[in-house]
Each structure stands twice: as C-alpha cells, then as structure tokens.
Amino acid sequence: MLGRLRAESVPGLSIRGKLDQSDEGKPALDLAGGHKIALHGDEPTLGVLNDKRIAGVDLEAIGHYTTPTSFEVDPIHLKSMFVHKENRKLLITYWCEVCYIRTYTPGVCWCCQKYTDLDLRPANEP
Numbered sequence: 215m216l217g218r219l220r221a222e223s224v225p226g227l228s229i230r231g232k233l234d235q236s237d238e239g240k241p242a243l244d245l246a247g248g249h250k251i252a253l254h255g256d257e258p259t260l261g262v263l264n265d266k267r268i269a270g271v272d273l274e275a276i277g278h279y280t281t282p283t284s285f286e287v288d289p290i291h292l293k294s295m296f297v298h299k300e301n302r303k304l305l306i307t308y309w310c311e312v313c314y315i316r317t318y319t320p321g322v323c324w325c326c327q328k329y330t331d332l333d334l335r336p337a338n339e340p
C-alpha cells in the first residue's frame with residue numbers, strides 16, 4: 215500500500231544497480247556502465263544496505279545525489295529501497311514470526327529479542 219503510493223506520488227530520483235558490500239560498512243551501488251555510487255542514509259537505511267543477506271542484489275534506491283559519486287537514500291520511513299527479482303519489485307522488510315511484528319531494518323525484535331528474518335514483500339501489495 216505504502217509502496218504503491220510512494221512510487222506514484224513522490225518525486226525522487228531512482229537509481230538501480232548491484233548492491234556492492236565489498237568495502238566493509240560502505241555500501242555502494244554498481245550501476246550499469248561501471249559507475250560505482252556510494253550510498254548514504256540514516257541509520258536504519260544503512261542497516262539494510264549493510265545486511266549481508268542482500269549482498270549483490272539488484273537494488274533500486276530512491277533519493278538524491280549529494281555528489282556525482284554519492285547518493286543519499288531517502289529516510290527509512292519513506293520506504294526507498296527495493297529489490298528487483300524475477301521481474302518483481304520487492305520491499306525490503308524484516309519479520310518476527312514469533313510476534314508477527316514487521317520492521318524495516320535488521321536487528322532483534324523489540325518484543326521477543328529474536329533476530330528478525332529478512333522478508334522481501336511485493337511492493338504493490340499491502
């Protein structure tokens with residue numbers, strides 16, 4: 215629901231490429247044509263970008279360039295990162311199957327302290 219609203223109504227530059235985590239703690243996006251763009255964002259956003267479970271994915275990020283080679287991803291609550299997989303656009307979420315609590319950055323569930331599972335969900339569905 216939010217994913218659809220975001221995609222249709224909010225202007226923002228979208229860049230897409232391969233998520234490059236080769237430089238520890240400094241995520242980047244390898245764009246077509248060999249351009250490597252450093253990704254920045256708020257703490258939860260960086261938590262996602264540094265999550266090893268999504269290393270190398272086909273990632274779309276929405277935000278703006280701060281320099282020609284660095285890109286600031288919009289704040290986490292705007293849901294500005296998507297994985298493209300098999301022609302589907304997936305929102306990156308985290309899920310606690312014990313408490314049925316969804317979060318948007320990796321870490322422990324605030325309720326039961328279990329480490330949350332990565333859960334990629336279709337961006338156009340609630």
Ligand SMILES: [Zn+2]
Nearest residue numbers: 310313323326
């Ligand atoms: Zn939990």
